[in-house]
Amino acid sequence: MLNVNDKLGGVPVCRLKGFRSWFDCNAMIDLGFSGRKFTWNNKRVFERLDRAICNLEWRRLFAEATVRHLPRTMSDHNPIKICLTSCFSASPALRPFRFEAMWLHHEKFNDFISEAWGPGDGTAVEKTFALIERLKHWNINVFGQLRQRKSWLLARIAGIQRALCKGPNRFLSNLETSLIDDFNNVLQQEAVFWQQKSRITWLQDGDRNTKFFHTTTIIRRKRNKIERLKNANGIWIEEANSLKILAVDHFSNLFSTTSLGDYVIDPPNLFPPVDVVDLHGLVQPINMTEVKTSLFNIGGLKAPGADGFPACFYQSQWNQCVDDIFQMVVNAFKECRIPKKLNYTLIT
Known part of the structure; x- marks a missing residue:
């Protein structure tokens, strides 16, 4: 067993250390399960003794693999079944738009946003929704596929290095340096891509452990996926x-909507009293400083809103869309503003 929760009844668990140490030292992954939790019992003690585990390479190779605990019949152990594929297949056409943070690292992205955003009519939300189709087109025709760009750059670097083995060449040396810089930029974009997918928040920016982010993304997706x-x-x-x-x-x-009849809902007193001084503060005009502070305090790679854009987009393009964001906040504040004739006594 790996955890104290893997046992119910009997004496406390005291034999976790050896297996747990081997599990961690070899970077193993528990594939999880569906079905009943415990796979062995003697009518008095229940334990999860049978499990499916794998290493990182296997998990990446079989990202859709699932484990099910089947009913036991002749044995006191439940058989476990591993399915390498899932019965669900998501259609790319049905996937909602999601802004990719790696686009921010492209050399032409800022110029594209400056041209696409523009001073046109519409709110910040309307402009971001209008930007979606243009971003999809830009991703295909300008940004391109990361995997193909990596392969192309590696092939060119290898060819130049083979040519340099025949003798020094200043032009080829400069070209090699330029291509290596481009390749490192692609690696950085790939790391940001998987970091965004993995939803890891505790790891500092700048780490390029793509395998770790990739594996974390696979595990998170399987944990969140509803199989039945x-x-x-x-x-x-x-x-x-x-x-x-x-x-x-x-x-x-x-x-x-259902009819409640004469039933009267008596909500409990869930809110603490609010001082009159604090109420006056709620109706004060907002300023640009607090809007910017609030925006930049949001995690850049946190889950995006309905438009598919995370906070990192607005943070990186603050100078471009500052007026639209501020106006959007002001309008929202006016809609929910406390009326001047509000009886403060009722709230307090």
């Missing part, structure tokens, strides 16, 4: 279309 759901009759649903129907029906019923 139980319907109202207690039956497990695993087919993709049936899962969609089940989820839509659940939330449609959950948020549908």
